[in-house]
Amino acid sequence: MLFDLHYTATILPLLAQASLVTLKATLLGFLLATTLGLALAILRMAPSRWLRWSVTGLVEFIRSTPLLIQIFFLYFVLPEAGINLDALTAGVLALGLHYGAYCSEVYRAGFEGLPKGQWEACTALNMSPLATWKNIIIPQAIPPIVPALGNYLVALFKETPLLSAIAVLELMQTAKILGSESFRYVEPITLVGLFFLVFSLVSAFLIRWVERYLNHR
Amino acid sequence: MNAPPAPTLASGVPTDPHDEKKTEPMIRFQGVGKRYGDVKVIDALDLEVAPNEKVAIIGPSGSGKTTVLRLLMTLESIDDGAIWVDGESLTHMPRDGGLVRADKQHVRRVRSNIGMVFQHFNLFPHMTALQNCMEAPINVLGLTKPDAEQRAGELLKMVGLESKVGNYPRQLSGGQQQRVAIARALAMRPKVMLFDEVTSALDPELVGEVLDVIRRIGTEHNLTMLMVTHQMGFAKEFADRVCFFCGGKIAEQGRPEKLFGAPEQERTRRFLRAVLEAG
Numbered sequence: 001m002l003f004d005l006h007y008t009a010t011i012l013p014l015l016a017q018a019s020l021v022t023l024k025a026t027l028l029g030f031l032l033a034t035t036l037g038l039a040l041a042i043l044r045m046a047p048s049r050w051l052r053w054s055v056t057g058l059v060e061f062i063r064s065t066p067l068l069i070q071i072f073f074l075y076f077v078l079p080e081a082g083i084n085l086d087a088l089t090a091g092v093l094a095l096g097l098h099y100g101a102y103c104s105e106v107y108r109a110g111f112e113g114l115p116k117g118q119w120e121a122c123t124a125l126n127m128s129p130l131a132t133w134k135n136i137i138i139p140q141a142i143p144p145i146v147p148a149l150g151n152y153l154v155a156l157f158k159e160t161p162l163l164s165a166i167a168v169l170e171l172m173q174t175a176k177i178l179g180s181e182s183f184r185y186v187e188p189i190t191l192v193g194l195f196f197l198v199f200s201l202v203s204a205f206l207i208r209w210v211e212r213y214l215n216h217r
Numbered sequence: 218m219n220a221p222p223a224p225t226l227a228s229g230v231p232t233d234p235h236d237e238k239k240t241e242p243m244i245r246f247q248g249v250g251k252r253y254g255d256v257k258v259i260d261a262l263d264l265e266v267a268p269n270e271k272v273a274i275i276g277p278s279g280s281g282k283t284t285v286l287r288l289l290m291t292l293e294s295i296d297d298g299a300i301w302v303d304g305e306s307l308t309h310m311p312r313d314g315g316l317v318r319a320d321k322q323h324v325r326r327v328r329s330n331i332g333m334v335f336q337h338f339n340l341f342p343h344m345t346a347l348q349n350c351m352e353a354p355i356n357v358l359g360l361t362k363p364d365a366e367q368r369a370g371e372l373l374k375m376v377g378l379e380s381k382v383g384n385y386p387r388q389l390s391g392g393q394q395q396r397v398a399i400a401r402a403l404a405m406r407p408k409v410m411l412f413d414e415v416t417s418a419l420d421p422e423l424v425g426e427v428l429d430v431i432r433r434i435g436t437e438h439n440l441t442m443l444m445v446t447h448q449m450g451f452a453k454e455f456a457d458r459v460c461f462f463c464g465g466k467i468a469e470q471g472r473p474e475k476l477f478g479a480p481e482q483e484r485t486r487r488f489l490r491a492v493l494e495a496g
Binding site for chain 1: 290291292325328329331332333335337338339340341342343352353356357401402405
C-alpha cells in the first residue's frame, strides 16, 4: 500500500508538534513584518531627504535579495560579528525583515491613497505629526490594505519551510527527519502539504472576515 | 474719467480716509511671493487685514486667491516676503537680533490663531461629527474629553446639527458636512477664520444653509475672516472689503458697494460682467 495509515497515525503527533513551531515562526515573523513595514513606510515619507533615500535603499536591498540568503546571513554570518542567534530567532528575524520590506510598500500605497485634504485638515487643526499619523492617517489607511497584508501573511507562512535550512524543527525539517529515519517520504511530505493547504485556506477566510468587519464598521 | 488714486500706506494698501485710529493689523502680508516653477502665483503681495474685519477675495481662476489662504494656513511655503499674524511673524522668528526662517514649533504656535474651512470639507471619515470636533481640542489644546465634548456639542448646536452629532460624514449631506467642518475649525477658538470656496462643492439648494452659518459666526464671534468666494451676492452683503485678485496681485480692492457698484479697473469690470452673465 502506497499510503500507510498506521505509519501516518504514529507520525501525526510529531508533525502536530512541529506545526506549532511553524505557526509560531509565522505569527512572530508577520508581527515583526507588519510593525517594521509600518515604521519603514512612515520613514519613507519623512521630511528629511537623506532619511527617505536611506530607507528606500534599505527596502530595495532587502526585497532584491533572496530570503534564503538572508536567513543564512543572520544565522551563519552574524556569529562572526559576535552576534549569536538561535535558529528560530534568526529565522523569525529574517522572515520579519524580508516581509517587512514588502509590507512597507503596501502601507505606502495605503498612505498615498488618502486624499491630500486629510493631511491639510490636520495642519489646519494644528495637530502634531504623531497625532496626525496615529489618529487620522493610520486608522484610515489600514482597512483598504488588509487584503494585501493578508496575502503576505499566507506567502510568509508558505516560506517557513526555508527555516529547515538552518535546522529549525518546523514542519518541513521534522518531515525530512522522519523520512530519513523510516525511508518513507510519502506520508510526512503529504501531511505537511495538507497542513499548509488547510492553514492557508483558513487564513484566507479569516482575512476576508477581517476585511468585511473593517468595511462595515 | 479715472478717479484719483486712493492714498496708500507704504505697503500699498489703500487707507480709508474715514478710519481715524489705526489698529495693529491681525494679518499682514509683506511683499509675499510664491512661485510654482517659473510661474509666479503670488507676486509681491502686500495685504493688511484689521482685527474683526471680513475680507472677501474674488478673482478669476488661477489668480492666486486660494494660494493666499493656503500660504496663511502654512499649507504652502512662501518664497519671498513675510506674513504676520496678530503682531507676530508666522514665517520668521527672531534670533540673534535678526529674523530667521521660523522653525516648526514657532509655526505651530503662531498658526494656532488660524482656522480653515475647505472647499471639500476634509472631514475625518472614520469619526462621527462630534469626534471630528473633539479630536484637535483634545490632542492639541489638551482639553479633557468631557470639556471637548461639551465644546463640540455646543458648536454643532450652533451650526444646527445637534441631532447629527453621532453621524459619520458619509451619512450627512454636503451642506451638513461643511457645517461640521466650520464647527470643527471653531472648536480650536481661532482668531482668524479662512474660508476657501466653501460653497463651491455644494448643490445649489445647500449653499444657503452654509452661508447662514458663516453670517451668524461673523456677527456672534469676534473673528477676522478671509473668504475666497464665487458668491458675489454674499460677498457684497457680508464683507467689509472685497479684494479682486488678478495675476497674483490685488488688482483692485475696496468696500463692496464701491467695488461691485463702480469698479475702477477694466479688468474688474470684465470679471464682474462675466460672473453676472454666468448667473
